[in-house]
Amino acid sequence: MTTDDDLRSMAEAAGIATAWRDVRGQEKSVAPDTLRAVMAAQGLPADAGEARVTLRALADRLPPLITMTTGPDGVRIPGAEIGHRFRLDIEGGGRIEGHLEEGWGGEARLPGVSTPGYHRLHLDDAHCIVAAAPARCVSLADLGAAAHGGTLPWALAAQIYSLRSPRDMGIGDFGGVAALARAAGRRGCAAIAVSPAHALFSADVGKYGPYSPSSRIFLNVLHADPAAALGDIADDSGPADGLIDWPSAARRKLARLRTLYAKAADHPGFVDYRNEAGTALESHARFEALHAHLLAREPSLWNWRDWPAEFQAPDSPGVQRFARDNPAEVAFHAFCQWLTDASRGAAQQAAREAGMPIGLIADLAVGTDGGGSHAWSHQRAILPDVTVGAPPDIFSPLGQDWGLTAFSPLEMKAGGFGAFLELARAAFRHSGGVRVDHCMGLQRLWVVPRGAGPAEGAYLRFPVDDLVRLLALESHRHRAIVIGEDLGTLPEGFLDRMEEAGILGMKVLWFEQEQDGRFRPPADWPRNATAMTTTHDLPTVVGWWQGRDIMWRAELDRFPDVATAKREEVRRGEERTALWAAFRESGAASGDPPGLQDTDAVVDAALAHVGAASCALAILPLEDALGLPEQPNLPGTVEEHPNWRRRLPGDAATVLDDPLVARRLDRFAQARPRAQET
Secondary structure (H helix, E strand, O other): OOOHHHHHHHHHHOOEOOEEEOOOOOEEEOOHHHHHHHHHHOOOOOOHHHHHHHHHHHHHOOOOEEEEEOEOOOEEOOOOOOOOEEEEEOOOOOEEEEEOEEOOOOOEEEOOEOOOEEEEEEEOOEEEEEEEEOOOOOOOOOOOOOOHHHEOOEEEEEOHHHOEOOOOOOOOOHHHHHHHHHHHHOOOOOEEEEOOOEEOOOOOOOOOOOOOOOEEEEEOHHHOOOHHHHOOOOOOOOOOOOEOOHHHHHHHHHHHHHHHHHHHOOOHHHHHHHHHHHHHHHHHHHHHHHHHHHHHHOOOOOOHHHOOHHHOOOOOHHHHHHHHHOHHHHHHHHHHHHHHHHHHHHHHHHHHHOOOOOEEEEEEOOOEEOOOHHHHHOOOOEOOOEEEEEOOOOOOOOOEEEEEEOEOHHHHHHOOOHHHHHHHHHHHOOOOEEEEOOHHHHOEEEEEEOOOOHHHOEEEEOOHHHHHHHHHHHHHHHOOEEEEOOOOOOOOOHHHHHHHOOOEEEEEHHHOEOOOOOEOOHHHOOOOEEEEOOOOOOOOHHHHHHOHHHHHHHHOOOOOOHHHHHHHHHHHHHHHHHHHHHHHHHOOOOOOOOOOOOHHHHHHHHHHHHHOOOOOEEEEEHHHHOOOOOOOOOOOOOOOOOOOOEOOOOEOOOHHHOHHHHHHHHHHHHHOOEHHHO
16 A cells, blocks of 8 residues: 555655745645646556656666767766667767766766767667757857847837738738838847747637647647738738727638638648648648537537547547548648748748848747647647646735646656657747747646646656757757746746756846845846846736736736735835836936826836846837837736737837837837947
8 A cells, every 4th residue: 555655755756746835935745636646647557666666667768869968978878788889870970989988876878979969879779869959059149149239139029919910800910020020120129029829729719818729839820921921912901999809800810711722722832831741730730620520510529538539539540531521621721820830931031131130039838728739639748637837826825727738747758858849849930039938847837636726736847957958959950049938936946057058037127126125227137038128917017107907906806805905006106116216226217206197208217227137138018119008918817808809009010110119119229238248
């Protein structure tokens, strides 16, 4: 019989933290039922002895892929003996032969390798891939962006759906991104950081949150600009409303895409793309077609786990038969992916041609919806019956369950990190950079068993060294920087690990405060980071100054009582005073703090203050460049707040030409320090 002590010992060996510290520093123990559920999700037996045997077998066997850092140190080779003869075939040509050396701990080690790449290691009758990665990701200096125009570079951030362009049909697309990139590039902007463009659910157009995608491998077809692949398309900008009606606009856009498919189904570009994308694309396209077919028949069949058994596996005879019986429907969804991929490629090309050394910075969400295409297509690679979230904290005292799936860390290693590499390569495609959402997930994720509350989860550890090395290697192969969203509670040593790997962190104005409430001078912000006024989940400069986020939360009863809301208002007033004092000290402002309605002066000061940060890159969200009061998303809300629906005023090609906006961009750019000053 497995005792609780045995269970905890086994859970730790399986990478499950049996205890964690809350925001007050108090240690919390993870319940035995949670430990059993997370172990089961990793495919480990409930018996501690059997689980120990399984883990030992995994640790002692030569895995399909081993990561290492280029240089003299070498790497341990599991399951091999010291002195074992090896041959290492270097990717791109060349060969290294020799004998495995003895490491400091008495283990067999492959000698150091100086050439980055995916090399093939041969050991008599065994072989594996050795991924030799540079120590650091591609840097801004590598891209010629470290001193763009003689100063540290700056970028804009844009929600794709918010951009207006003549052909967008009511939802912003990559045509708008390209137009914005051309306009921003002329002003010396180095990059455009865009919202996630992951594939959503074409059969459920009411599900449009970009951070809960169906697949992170493929793209949101509603962001396609067909003209990028097919040439001139008739203009149709959709209604001029300030809020997107996603269901209506999506149905119109999909109808337009079907019309285009009927005319261009045999386009050589589509044929080539479909052949190149292979089985991954076919699987996603089949999911999309099946999802629509089954939902039309029975609305309760939204999640593939509820589908008839014959359709629950992508390689099943039932799915094969469906694809044979519905070839045009499957091809249509593949066609839409081709248009969207071509659109993103055209936007990146437009950015580079406009003089941007980086171009697009893609946003990689932390996970996918468990009922989506990726979970269906990669069932072995993901954790079943647990979802990703966050433990209780000051802002969410009950914890959070985001309803997203995550990779299984054990299956990652057993599968040679194939699913992770597929994901990384998809993120880097047509991009000069990638922002990794909830970057601490490279080291650990809070996972919640099905049926449990968010507070009843546990931290699950991931092979952070392997994942960071693979990111670095793919970063170099794609010539793209990596930004890690590192806001929130971080595991010990995480920031140091990210800095060693050349992954830029994020520094947001609202959080750059000392313990006494003073806002940190921009000269003291760290170099290995991106400076930002705000993010999509936080108030804009105008919204923060006016307390719009507090007003929204009060109106939606998000405070436990009226007294708490009042305390927040008082605290915000104190913070306004402290922030204006910081603006004065940094030279971004002078005089007394403006009133709540005099926000132009506040925006100007915030841009000058953040622009002056010593961070390697400064990113300005368009909402702040335009001085808008509302944020794109209010966490903790769904229908109550118009999340992911706000459109920007003005066409993407000309929105930066407004004299006030142009002056703000100049102020932001001119505030950037000279490269030699940092």
